[in-house]
Amino acid sequence: MTPPPAALLSTRKALRFFNLFRIALVAVLLLMTQWVLPAQALDHAALWLWALAYAALVVAGAVVGRLALPLSWLLTATLAADIVLISSFTHLYGGVKSGFGMLLLPFLAVAGMLVSGRLALFYAALATFSLFASVALNAWHDGLDSNQLLQAALLAIAGFVTSATTWLLSRKARQSELLAALRGSQLASLNRVNALALQALREAVLVLDAQGVLRQFNATASRLLGELQRDRLQPVLQPLIRRWHLQGMPLQEQEIDLVLRGQQLIGRMVPLAEDDSLLLVVFLQPAEQLAAEAQQLKLAALGRLTANIAHEIRNPLAAISHAAELLGEEAVAPVTQRLSGMVRDNCARIEHLVAEVLQLGRRDRVHGEVFLLRPFVDELIASFLLAHPEYHGRLGWQVEATVAVRFDRSHLQRILTNLLANACRHGSAQPGAVQLVATAQRLTVLDDGPGLSEAAQGRLFEPFFTTESSGTGLGLYIARELAQANGAQLSYQPPGGCFQLTFPESHDPDHFLRTDR
Incomplete structure (x- = not known):
C-alpha cells in the first residue's frame, strides 16, 4: 500500500528529528571519551576521524533530506551508515565487551519503524555482521574471547527481535493511521452529503x-x-x-x-x-x-375528480339534450314542446354547473403575469357588452392608466365577468348603475341595488349558496378561490352591492415602456 503524502511528510519529519539525535549522540560520546572514559583505551586519531565521518553523515542527512529523493534510498543509505559507524565506535573502544554495541538497538528500532519488514531484517543482519566482524578482528589480534562471542550473539538476537517487534508495531500503527484517515475522509464526505440534504429540505x-x-x-x-x-x-x-x-x-x-x-x-x-x-x-x-400545501393537494384531487365526473356526466347529458331537441322538433302538442323545452333548459343548467365545477378544479393552475389593468378592463367590458347588449349604458368604469397588476389573465377575466354579471342583474336599469373603479391597491365593482341581508352575507362565498332559483351557487365561491390562488382577496363591503378585489402588490408601469422599446 502506497503511503499517502501526509505519511511521507511525517516520515521525513521523523528523519529530521533523528538527525538531531545523531548530533546529540556524537556530542555525548565525544564528551565521554574526553572526561569520563579512560583515555588510554582509545586511539585518538581514529576517534576524531570517526567523529568527522559521523559529522559528515549528519550534514549529508540534513542536506539530502530536503531534496526530492526517493525515501527508500535515503533511509537505506543513512541507516546503513549509522550501523557501520556505531559498530566502528564499538570496535574502537574494545569491541562488544565495552557495552557500546547496545547503541545499535535504537537505530534498529528506528529502521523497524520507518521501513518495510525485509529491510528491517536487513539492517539487523548488517548490525550482526558488524558485531561479529569486530569479534573476529579482536580474535585476530588477541585471540578468541568466548565471552565476546556470546555477547555478540545475544546482541545480534536482541537486534533481530528489536527490528521485528518495532516493524510489527509500526505496521499496525500505520494501518491504524491509514484507516483513521480513510474514516475521516468518509466522515467528511458524509457530513457534506448531510449538509446538502439538510439545506435541500x-x-x-x-x-x-x-x-x-x-x-x-x-x-x-x-x-x-x-x-x-x-x-x-x-x-x-x-x-x-x-x-x-x-x-x-x-x-x-x-x-x-x-x-x-x-x-x-x-x-x-x-x-x-x-x-x-x-x-x-x-x-x-x-x-x-402547511394549510396551503394541504389545500393544493385537495384541489389537485378535486381537479382529477371533477374531470372524471364531467366526462361521465357530459356524455349522457349530451344524449339527453339531443333527444329533447329531436322530440321538440317532432312534437305537435304544446305540452310536449313545453316539456321538451324544460328538458333542454335543465340540460343547459347542468352543463353550466359542470363547467363551473371544472373551473374550480383548475384553480391551482396559475399562470401569473404583470400587465397594465386599464387595457385589460377596456377589452373585458367590450366583450361583456357584446355578449350582453341589454346592459349597454348601465356600466361605467374608471381605471388609472398607470395601474399594473400581477395576475392570471384568465382568472381575472372570470372574476370580473362574474362580478359584473351579478351587479347588472341586481342593479337598476339607470345609466351608470354599475361602476368598476380600479386603483393600484384594489378593484371595486358596485351597483345601486338593495344589497344583501346579514344572513346572506355570512354565507355569500359558500359553495352552492345562491339567492336565485336559476343559479348554481358556485360563481362567487369560484371567484374568491381564483383570487386567493393569485394572492388576492375578494370581499363584500356593505351596504349595497359592493365587491372589492384587493391585489397583493403594485407594480412599476415603466416596465411596460421599457419592454416596448
Missing part, C-alpha cells in the same frame, strides 16, 4: 444540544427565524427549549405547535441520545404553509 431544521446551544441549521430556518449563529444560545429558540425541559426532556418524538417571532409554527421534535450526549432535532413549518 423545505422545512426548517434545527439541531440543539441539551443546553439549548444551536449546533446545526439550514437556510430555511434562517429565513423563518431570522439570523441564527451556530454554537450559541439563540433567544428566539428559548421558548422551545424551556418547553422541552419542563416536559422532562423526553426521548420520544412529539408533535409541537408554538408561536415564534409572531408566527404560528407546526412541526415535531426528535430527540437523539448518543452515549452521554443528547441532541434535539426540530422540524418546523409555518401553519399557513
Whole structure:
C-alpha cells in the first residue's frame, strides 16, 4: 500500500528529528571519551576521524533530506551508515565487551519503524555482521574471547527481535493511521452529503444540544427565524427549549405547535441520545404553509375528480339534450314542446354547473403575469357588452392608466365577468348603475341595488349558496378561490352591492415602456 503524502511528510519529519539525535549522540560520546572514559583505551586519531565521518553523515542527512529523493534510498543509505559507524565506535573502544554495541538497538528500532519488514531484517543482519566482524578482528589480534562471542550473539538476537517487534508495531500503527484517515475522509464526505440534504429540505431544521446551544441549521430556518449563529444560545429558540425541559426532556418524538417571532409554527421534535450526549432535532413549518400545501393537494384531487365526473356526466347529458331537441322538433302538442323545452333548459343548467365545477378544479393552475389593468378592463367590458347588449349604458368604469397588476389573465377575466354579471342583474336599469373603479391597491365593482341581508352575507362565498332559483351557487365561491390562488382577496363591503378585489402588490408601469422599446 502506497503511503499517502501526509505519511511521507511525517516520515521525513521523523528523519529530521533523528538527525538531531545523531548530533546529540556524537556530542555525548565525544564528551565521554574526553572526561569520563579512560583515555588510554582509545586511539585518538581514529576517534576524531570517526567523529568527522559521523559529522559528515549528519550534514549529508540534513542536506539530502530536503531534496526530492526517493525515501527508500535515503533511509537505506543513512541507516546503513549509522550501523557501520556505531559498530566502528564499538570496535574502537574494545569491541562488544565495552557495552557500546547496545547503541545499535535504537537505530534498529528506528529502521523497524520507518521501513518495510525485509529491510528491517536487513539492517539487523548488517548490525550482526558488524558485531561479529569486530569479534573476529579482536580474535585476530588477541585471540578468541568466548565471552565476546556470546555477547555478540545475544546482541545480534536482541537486534533481530528489536527490528521485528518495532516493524510489527509500526505496521499496525500505520494501518491504524491509514484507516483513521480513510474514516475521516468518509466522515467528511458524509457530513457534506448531510449538509446538502439538510439545506435541500423545505422545512426548517434545527439541531440543539441539551443546553439549548444551536449546533446545526439550514437556510430555511434562517429565513423563518431570522439570523441564527451556530454554537450559541439563540433567544428566539428559548421558548422551545424551556418547553422541552419542563416536559422532562423526553426521548420520544412529539408533535409541537408554538408561536415564534409572531408566527404560528407546526412541526415535531426528535430527540437523539448518543452515549452521554443528547441532541434535539426540530422540524418546523409555518401553519399557513402547511394549510396551503394541504389545500393544493385537495384541489389537485378535486381537479382529477371533477374531470372524471364531467366526462361521465357530459356524455349522457349530451344524449339527453339531443333527444329533447329531436322530440321538440317532432312534437305537435304544446305540452310536449313545453316539456321538451324544460328538458333542454335543465340540460343547459347542468352543463353550466359542470363547467363551473371544472373551473374550480383548475384553480391551482396559475399562470401569473404583470400587465397594465386599464387595457385589460377596456377589452373585458367590450366583450361583456357584446355578449350582453341589454346592459349597454348601465356600466361605467374608471381605471388609472398607470395601474399594473400581477395576475392570471384568465382568472381575472372570470372574476370580473362574474362580478359584473351579478351587479347588472341586481342593479337598476339607470345609466351608470354599475361602476368598476380600479386603483393600484384594489378593484371595486358596485351597483345601486338593495344589497344583501346579514344572513346572506355570512354565507355569500359558500359553495352552492345562491339567492336565485336559476343559479348554481358556485360563481362567487369560484371567484374568491381564483383570487386567493393569485394572492388576492375578494370581499363584500356593505351596504349595497359592493365587491372589492384587493391585489397583493403594485407594480412599476415603466416596465411596460421599457419592454416596448
